Amino acid sequence: MKVLVADDDPGSLLVARAAVERAGHDCLTAEDGDQAWALYLEYQPEVVVTDWMMPGMDGLALCRAIRSREEDLYTYVVLLTSQGSRDDVLAGLEAGADDYVTKPLDPFVLHARLLVARRITSLHADLAHYRRVLSRQARTDPLTGLHNRLKLSEDLEQLHLRSQRYGEQFSLAMCDVDNFKSYNDIYGHQEGDLALRAVAAALLGSTRKSDGVYRFGGEEFLLVLPQQSPVRAKALMERVLDAVRDLAIAHAGDPSGQLRLSAGMSSFSVDHPGDANALLGEADAALYAAKAAGRNRLELAG
Missing domain, CATH: 3.40.50.2300 (Response regulator)
Structure with missing residues (x-):
């Protein structure tokens, strides 16, 4: 001692x-x-x-x-x-x-x-x-090893306060695995769990160390992208969707024949200073718009 x-x-x-x-x-x-x-x-x-x-x-x-x-x-x-x-x-x-x-x-x-x-x-x-x-x-999701919603609420609050103070931008992307219920029905829950782990790994592999990747619940994931303008965040999210496509996980219940991801994105800026809950709501609404437009795509909050 x-x-x-x-x-x-x-x-x-x-x-x-x-x-x-x-x-x-x-x-x-x-x-x-x-x-x-x-x-x-x-x-x-x-x-x-x-x-x-x-x-x-x-x-x-x-x-x-x-x-x-x-x-x-x-x-x-x-x-x-x-x-x-x-x-x-x-x-x-x-x-x-x-x-x-x-x-x-x-x-x-x-x-x-x-x-x-x-x-x-x-x-x-x-x-x-x-x-x-x-x-x-x-603060960890036991299935995927990603951060969970408790960690998300802590991190997002701190990021929002810091971004407000220093006038920085950040973006949020709500992601959902397309037709995942039918995937579980066709292949079973054990394969469904393996698919979610693979998607989580693809999300981590496509983002920066400074980005946050969270399991939001079920087959939903949330990406928190600090100091990312909408343009840069959109380019990153397109790479994320490509990474999930590149997994080439067979899915007979999806029109594409493979597992795909849809995403909706919102952004915080000096000109759009919504609180964290409002930004989450905007990202979620954009995700539903992506689903309604045919899935397997990214939509931006209006």
């Missing part, structure tokens, strides 16, 4: 550093609270052992600052104090300390606290990992 020790007493600092290094940990040292805070921000140590009374930021203020800063990783804080009253102990714990050690510092006691700190920080690291995994799973 990385352990930061903050103490303005050189003797106590020396004893603490020796105990930390003897326990097999990397040790950073600070002679006052302000230096300790700067080292904490730079190195993000797993453990902070801090004196209560020291120049600059005192131990309680350092505890509070650490707790207000933490996100995924947890820092175990041990407060060093020569004040052993119950009120002082409670004040330290309420400020965010996990434990306390009274001075003069006993190396054995500090070693024991570090053993506990390793267990606690390891548990928090595991929990943070599982939270990240669950967060990704909650």
